[in-house]
Amino acid sequence: IGVTKGHGFKGVTSRWHTKKLPRKTHKGLRKVACIGAWHPSRIQYTVPRAGQKGYHHRTEINKKIYRIGEGYKMKDGKLVKNNAATDYDLADKSINPMGGFPHYGEVKQDFIMLKGCCIGPKKRVLTLRKSLLTHTKKRALE
Numbered sequence: 265i266g267v268t269k270g271h272g273f274k275g276v277t278s279r280w281h282t283k284k285l286p287r288k289t290h291k292g293l294r295k296v297a298c299i300g301a302w303h304p305s306r307i308q309y310t311v312p313r314a315g316q317k318g319y320h321h322r323t324e325i326n327k328k329i330y331r332i333g334e335g336y337k338m339k340d341g342k343l344v345k346n347n348a349a350t351d352y353d354l355a356d357k358s359i360n361p362m363g364g365f366p367h368y369g370e371v372k373q374d375f376i377m378l379k380g381c382c383i384g385p386k387k388r389v390l391t392l393r394k395s396l397l398t399h400t401k402k403r404a405l406e
Contacts, residue, residue, distance in 0.1 A: 265321070265322075265323045265324075265390065265391040265392075265393070266321075266322060266324075266382065266383035266384050266388060266389070266390045266391065267319060267320065267321055267322070267383065267384055267388060268318050268319060268320050268322055268383055268384055269318050269319075269384055269385050270317075270318040270319035271317040271318035271319075272316070272317065272318075273314070273315065273316060273317070274314065274315070274316075274317040275294050275295075275314045276294070276295060276296050276312045276313060276314055277294040277295075278294075278317065279312070279314065279315065279317045280312035282296055282312050285297060296311065296312055296313075299311050299313075322383050324382070324383060325395060325397065326395070326404065327378050327379065327380065327382070327392070328378065328379040328380075329376060329377070329378060329379075330377040330378065330379055331376070331377040332374075332375075332376050332377075333347050333348070333359060333374065333375050333376075333377065334347055334374050335347065335371065335372050335373040335374045335375065336372050345358045346358070347359050358370075359371055359375065365386075367386050368386045368387065376392070
């Protein structure tokens with residue numbers, strides 16, 4: 265559960281991907297040609313209109329957790345950065361690539377590694393919960 269990346273106030277072409285009108289159109293071409301019939305004399309909610317794009321509350325399902333890791337910790341007065349090595353690794357290594365993650369930096373706190381994408385920009389808070397659906401497929405139970 266999270267909030268999507270915000271894009272501000274956008275017109276119909278950007279927000280709903282409507283077709284642009286021909287080049288010679290009077291009073292702008294990034295509009296909707298017809299927003300409804302004469303009667304009923306109200307605009308239906310299904311007609312695309314300009315407005316807020318992004319920064320919406322969304323819920324994604326079936327996220328697979330690959331790893332739950334711990335951040336940097338102090339041990340005997342020394343900073344231990346060994347949070348990516350397994351029991352069989354000979355070298356000590358960190359989860360961070362060289363120079364850190366782009367537009368984020370180094371991960372120093374505890375972390376969760378998910379499969380695929382997640383909602384919103386970097387550093388946006390996410391809520392993880394148990395799935396409300398009962399999974400029966402073998403792939404989901406791995």
